[in-house]
Amino acid sequence: xxxxxxxxxxxxxxxxxxxxxxxxxxxxxxxxxxxxxxxxxxxxxxxxxxxxxxxxxxxxxxxxxxxxxxxxxxxxxxxxxxxxxxxxxxxxxxxxxxxxxxxxxxxxxxxxxxxxxxxxxxxxxxxxxxxxxxxxxxxxxxxxxxxxxxxxxxxxxxxxxxxxx
Numbered sequence: 001x002x003x004x005x006x007x008x009x010x011x012x013x014x015x016x017x018x019x020x021x022x023x024x025x026x027x028x029x030x031x032x033x034x035x036x037x038x039x040x041x042x043x044x045x046x047x048x049x050x051x052x053x054x055x056x057x058x059x060x061x062x063x064x065x066x067x068x069x070x071x072x073x074x075x076x077x078x079x080x081x082x083x084x085x086x087x088x089x090x091x092x093x094x095x096x097x098x099x100x101x102x103x104x105x106x107x108x109x110x111x112x113x114x115x116x117x118x119x120x121x122x123x124x125x126x127x128x129x130x131x132x133x134x135x136x137x138x139x140x141x142x143x144x145x146x147x148x149x150x151x152x153x154x155x156x157x158x159x160x161x162x163x164x165x
Contacts, residue, residue, distance in 0.1 A: 091142010
């Protein structure tokens with residue numbers, strides 16, 4: 001067993017996971033409750049691709065102008081509710097790895113759009129938790145849900161092989 005899977009160390013990963021979940025759910029709930037319109041953000045990000053030292057890469061600005069801006073209504077739903085679902089997943093420890101991947105992906109996209117803010121910190125914590133493997137969800141709902149899904153959906157019984165999940 002790797003040291004980062006240790007039961008005592010999992011307390012640290014759990015605290016990081018819950019902290020990260022609180023950050024995500026806080027950001028998402030504000031957008032859901034107060035209303036959210038990504039059009040200004042998307043257009044502003046695309047404009048950052050101009051000039052001598054652009055903050056946003058030209059190809060990403062082309063994606064924003066060609067896909068994101070015309071479909072802003074979709075993004076107005078996906079971003080706030082995605083943030084809420086990521087937060088819920090991380091706080092409860094349910095579907096932890098998909099929540100971490102989705103959060104890291106969103107942070108990366110915000111960074112690519114030229115928004116620094118807390119995104120580097122949140123992305124770094126998500127990547128660290130992804131590298132801890134099951135240490136990230138040892139104290140969460142995935143501790144029980146993942147073996148159940150593995151057994152019933154994949155028809156694998158990890159206990160027969162002596163593997164502790």
